[in-house]
Amino acid sequence: MNLETVQKTNAKSSGLASEVLDILRCLACRSRLDQRAGELVCSNCGKQYPELNGVIRFVDAQNYAGSFGFQWKIHARTQLDNANSQRSENAFRQRTGFRPEDLAGKLVLDVGCGMGRFAEVATRWGAQVVGIDLSVASEVAAQNLEDRDAAIFQADVFQLPFAENSFDFIYSIGVLHHTPSCEQAVKVLPRLLKPGGRLAVWLYSSYNPWYRMSDVYRRVTRRMPQKLLYKLCYGVIPLYGVHQVLRKIPLVGRPASAAVAWLIPMSFNKDAEWRVLDTFDWYSPWYQSKHSYEEVFRWFESCDMEDLRVVEEPIAVNGRKPLS
Ligand SMILES: C[S@@+](CC[C@H](N)C(=O)[O-])C[C@H]1O[C@@H](n2cnc3c(N)ncnc32)[C@H](O)[C@@H]1O
Numbered sequence: 001m002n003l004e005t006v007q008k009t010n011a012k013s014s015g016l017a018s019e020v021l022d023i024l025r026c027l028a029c030r031s032r033l034d035q036r037a038g039e040l041v042c043s044n045c046g047k048q049y050p051e052l053n054g055v056i057r058f059v060d061a062q063n064y065a066g067s068f069g070f071q072w073k074i075h076a077r078t079q080l081d082n083a084n085s086q087r088s089e090n091a092f093r094q095r096t097g098f099r100p101e102d103l104a105g106k107l108v109l110d111v112g113c114g115m116g117r118f119a120e121v122a123t124r125w126g127a128q129v130v131g132i133d134l135s136v137a138s139e140v141a142a143q144n145l146e147d148r149d150a151a152i153f154q155a156d157v158f159q160l161p162f163a164e165n166s167f168d169f170i171y172s173i174g175v176l177h178h179t180p181s182c183e184q185a186v187k188v189l190p191r192l193l194k195p196g197g198r199l200a201v202w203l204y205s206s207y208n209p210w211y212r213m214s215d216v217y218r219r220v221t222r223r224m225p226q227k228l229l230y231k232l233c234y235g236v237i238p239l240y241g242v243h244q245v246l247r248k249i250p251l252v253g254r255p256a257s258a259a260v261a262w263l264i265p266m267s268f269n270k271d272a273e274w275r276v277l278d279t280f281d282w283y284s285p286w287y288q289s290k291h292s293y294e295e296v297f298r299w300f301e302s303c304d305m306e307d308l309r310v311v312e313e314p315i316a317v318n319g320r321k322p323l324s
Helices: 018-023 061-075 085-097 119-122 139-145 182-188 209-221 228-235 239-246 253-263 270-281 293-302
Strands: 031-034 039-042 048-052 056-057 105-113 128-133 150-154 167-173 193-202 306-310 316-319
Touching: 018 128, 048 293, 056 139, 061 228, 061 270, 085 119, 085 193, 085 316, 105 119, 119 128, 119 139, 119 150, 119 167, 128 139, 139 306, 182 293, 209 253, 209 270, 228 270, 239 253, 270 316, 293 306, 293 316
Parallel strands: 056 150, 105 128, 105 167, 128 150, 167 193
Antiparallel strands: 031 039, 039 048, 048 056, 193 316, 306 316
């Protein structure tokens, strides 16, 4: 991403809530930041964090996350809940274990917010949300949440601009397995929680054998030009219809469908737009690791997290930072 993009101040980031400004810290010297027109400035070392297209930038490039910027710009609202669909709210419950009464009135960090579908749910439940994302998806989230109690920043989980002990709740859904080290990324987060605060992460499962062939294809697909790969994903989507037909054939139909699914793994989402998005989201990211409950429990325990819980949809773990 080129930071020479046209600068546009939006009402939300030019008026950060005091609760958010209080916890923001300079990446260079960890001092507090002051808000000026179109930027945040370190009160100590003077380092500037510019606001571009309505988002304050704590990174100057998307780095390896460019495919996410691409997909969320195209699918800016595909997965947002609306009057006819509560799918993101359901997924949020199943992947975090959080309930509306937990988050209401709390300060919540969404790590890797993408286009903001889960932050939308959390704000609907009454939370004040801070969302960060490494990619320009942060611009999409800022637009989607402009009428909500939410502040969105472009930032890297490995260099977060927040003071320790800041948040009541932190969640990260489908993000940390897309970083160079999922373990290190998980371990960054507990220190940002207030004592007694809860962290929930949802990661890809290493128990699922259906991933094997896609791991082979991904060696090529993650290197492909994004537009080409996106078109290819559209190309395989009609296979969904083939599966529907195959499964109606007695005896041989289901094994045949399973064999095709093994050879050409793709999303089976019932909504065609979600199918294309999910399939691209699977084949495009540079990093994609898979994890077991044993691993994630070990990481949480090594950060002294307690009251660890397995949440409904694997691999989802939720734990509490001790009060003392
Ligand atoms: C699969 S998307 C999930 C987005 C959102 N959580 C959701 O479930 O809709 C993964 C997101 O993680 C972000 N991401 C990847 N590496 C990151 C990092 N080091 N720091 C912050 N965000 C990161 C990507 O830019 C992308 O938007």
